[in-house]
Amino acid sequence: MAGKALFLDRDGVVNVDGGYVHRIEDFRLVPGILNLCRQAKEKGYLVLVATNQSGIGRGMFSEDDFERLTEYMRGVFRSSGAEIAGVFHCPSADDGHPDRKPNPGLFLKAAAAHGLDMKACVSVGDRERDIRAALAAGVGRNFLRKMFPPSPRPVWRRWRKWRQGCRPGIVAREKSLRFVPGVIPAAGRATCYRCGAKYFDIRRGAC
Numbered sequence: 001m002a003g004k005a006l007f008l009d010r011d012g013v014v015n016v017d018g019g020y021v022h023r024i025e026d027f028r029l030v031p032g033i034l035n036l037c038r039q040a041k042e043k044g045y046l047v048l049v050a051t052n053q054s055g056i057g058r059g060m061f062s063e064d065d066f067e068r069l070t071e072y073m074r075g076v077f078r079s080s081g082a083e084i085a086g087v088f089h090c091p092s093a094d095d096g097h098p099d100r101k102p103n104p105g106l107f108l109k110a111a112a113a114h115g116l117d118m119k120a121c122v123s124v125g126d127r128e129r130d131i132r133a134a135l136a137a138g139v140g141r142n143f144l145r146k147m148f149p150p151s152p153r154p155v156w157r158r159w160r161k162w163r164q165g166c167r168p169g170i171v172a173r174e175k176s177l178r179f180v181p182g183v184i185p186a187a188g189r190a191t192c193y194r195c196g197a198k199y200f201d202i203r204r205g206a207c
């Protein structure tokens with residue numbers, strides 16, 4: 001039977017996006033993310049990370065730097081019972097590269113590597129391009145996390161323009177942390193791109 005996965009963007013979803021994060025000392029987890037991954041894992045989702053890392057292509061840091069930080073990140077998740085089953089990254093800064101989101105290459109590679117039923121998968125991103133990539137790969141449910149405090153780039157406004165009718169919702173209050181990929185915590189907001197739902201119930205597989 002094909003598996004299902006929770007796809008996470010890295011910067012802005014797994015860790016606080018400080019801009020081209022590549023050093024362990026700059027790596028700060030988004031509150032609630034470990035909990036989210038534990039819950040997803042308990043419900044049979046593989047936790048996968050799909051991340052653009054154009055800082056490599058731009059010469060700002062190396063593949064080794066990325067791998068070192070990835071090892072550290074996976075260690076933290078593993079020791080918290082929230083194991084990350086795979087990390088897929090695109091080092092290119094070329095928007096035409098098939099793996100660079102909003103292109104779906106990373107998701108397709110993950111699907112092939114893990115035998116996924118993409119319709120049953122869920123993604124969480126913090127940029128429109130994360131969602132576009134997931135949609136292009138056929139991921140069934142996709143959530144956009146709003147940056148808080150508001151990003152200097154008006155991501156949310158552009159998003160709303162693009163998806164008229166979606167309403168933002170608080171995705172993470174302590175009480176609501178169960179089974180909600182949106183659980184990205186108190187400081188986060190997210191909404192389902194399709195129906196505007198604030199929450200996704202992993203048990204029911206529905207918003």
Ligand SMILES: [Mg+2]
Pocket residue numbers: 009010011012013017125126127
């Ligand atoms: Mg991001």
